[in-house]
Amino acid sequence: MRFTKRTAASVAVSVLAAGALAACGSPTVPSSSGSSASALPAHSASMDLKGVTLTVWESNSVTAGYKALFTAFEKATGAKIDQVVFPDPFESNLLTKWATGTRPDLMVFQSATDYLQQLNPAKNLIDLTGQPYVAKELFHQNKYASVSGGKDYGLSLETPSVFGLWFNKQIVAKDGLSAPTDFNQLVSACQTIKKDNPGVSPLYDAGGDQWTTQVLPFMLWTDAMKAGLQNELNTNKAKWTNQAIVQSLADYQTLIKDGCFNSNLKTGTYAQQESEFESGKVAMIPQGSWVSPDLVKAMGVTKMNQEIGWQAMSTSTATAAYSTTFSLQVPKTADTKGESAALSFLDFASGPAYQTFVDTNDQAPALSGFKTPANVPDALLANYTALAGSGYPQLFVASYGPFTTYMSEMIDGSATPERVANDLQQQWEQSATALSLPGF
Known part of the structure; x- marks a missing residue:
């Protein structure tokens, strides 16, 4: 699944997927190449679609950029777009409707491997491999986002979500620190901040909302995943009880014992995390790039x-x-007009109109040939730099279950890191078996 504050709060599954950089050691997932196997209905960004209604399935949290594209497309082509919004939990609600055999003309849906497989893309989605916009996707999303069996079934307009440590520059500088780049530095920074700033919490996590507690362990085990553990998990050559995963969980537990987190760790919320961080009462928060718009809204x-x-x-x-x-995905409907309109929307969305999407979302472009808005904050630009440099995608072929629940149990002391890892493994095995993955 896509791990964001918009979805993780309501869907307790932590399966993440991402495009891999060639230099980073790619996960074991087939990449897209070649051209689409079958001829597609006629389509173009400027096609006359008067009288055609395009039904779009989406979540209740799609960005304003999509809505701007829908409006512009209606004006340019004469088509009417009917947006069908699914409430949270968005993914499960959409998949329930999908299971009835009902199909939209277009979907804004997860590009993660495990969700894509539930759509049976070879049978139910139009193969977009070879379309010009696929080659324009940056951050190698054309190799892993919405890719199954070597074929590409989606167009990604948003940049990947990046995980990292957001920090207060003034507190860090006052204490003569540099932003931590590894766990030992994080522990050392925690000790210094506690000593020199009695009224400041070194870290804040939101155990009350639960979903945020996944971020730091996810960050910590990235080194092991990059070193080969991810590929071994995906091919059933390793288990989630691997020592590197257990240690990442134990490290989180160490930070609790050392008093590095907020005193209300068990009950704290994402809104409180953000507010306390903005006001300088918290020095550091482990979060995804999705926190940036909230910080901009509050601080400028x-x-x-x-x-x-x-x-x-x-x-x-x-x-x-x-x-x-x-990503934008086009279901097979046997309705040539509908399929043509949906494909025309992809042409439109990836053409000159895409700059409007980027500007509306205040994001870097996920397609080549477009400009990053001037008002993107420096911290978010650092996220984008990491995508092209030190970043590593976490791409898993199955689900490892309600990690949020397991983290809550570890935080309240009712579960050990070893127990959490074992629970992840049990859920992983069940999911891989249900998906009939080879080698499991």
Whole structure:
């Protein structure tokens, strides 16, 4: 799944997927190449679609950029777009409707491997392999986002979500620190901040909302995943009880015991995490790039650039985990007009109109040939740099279950790191078996 504050709070599954950089040691997932196997209905960004209604399935949290594209497409082509919004939990609600055999003309849905497989893409989605916009996708999303069996079934317009340590520049500088790039530095920074700033919490996590507690372990085990553990998990050559995973969980537990987190760790919320961080009462928060718009809204870009920094971090290296986001997918409906309109929308969305999407979302472009808006904050630009440099995708072929629940149990002391890892493994085995994955 796409791990964001918008979806993780309501869907307790932590399967992440992302496009891999060639230099980073690619996960074991077939990449897209060649051209589409079958001829597609006629389509173009400027096609006359008067009288055609395009039904789109989407979540209740799609970005404003999509809505801007829908409006512009209606004006340019004469088509009418009917947006069908699914409430949270978005993914399961959409898949329930999908299981009835009902199909939209277009979907804004998860590009992660495990979700894509549930759609049976070879049978139910139009193969977009070889379409010009696929080659334009940056961050290698054309190799892993919405890819199954070597074929590409989606167009990704959003940049991947990046995980890292957001920090207060003033607190870090006052204490003579550098932003931590590994776990030992994080522990040392915690001790220094506690000593020199009695009223400041070194870290804040939101055990009350639960979903945020997955981020730091996810960051910590990235080094091991990059070193080969991810491929071994995906091919059933390793288990989630691997020592590197257990240690990542134990490291989180160490930070609790050392008093590095907020005193209300068990009950804290994401909103409180954000507020306390903005006000300087918290020095550091492990979070995804999705937190940036909230910080901008509260602080403004100028103040955010002055006070907030970002650093990639894992157990022993400055490596950033990242995950893919939604993609646009075109179901097979046997309705030539509908399929043609949906494909025309992809042409339109990836053409000159895409700059509007980027500007509306205040994001870097996920397609080549477009410009990053000038008002993107420096910390978010650092996220994008990590994508092209130290970043490593976490891409798993199955689900490892309700990690949020397991983390809550570890935080309240009712579960050990070893127990959590064992629960992850049991869920992984069940999911792989249900998906009939080879080798399991």
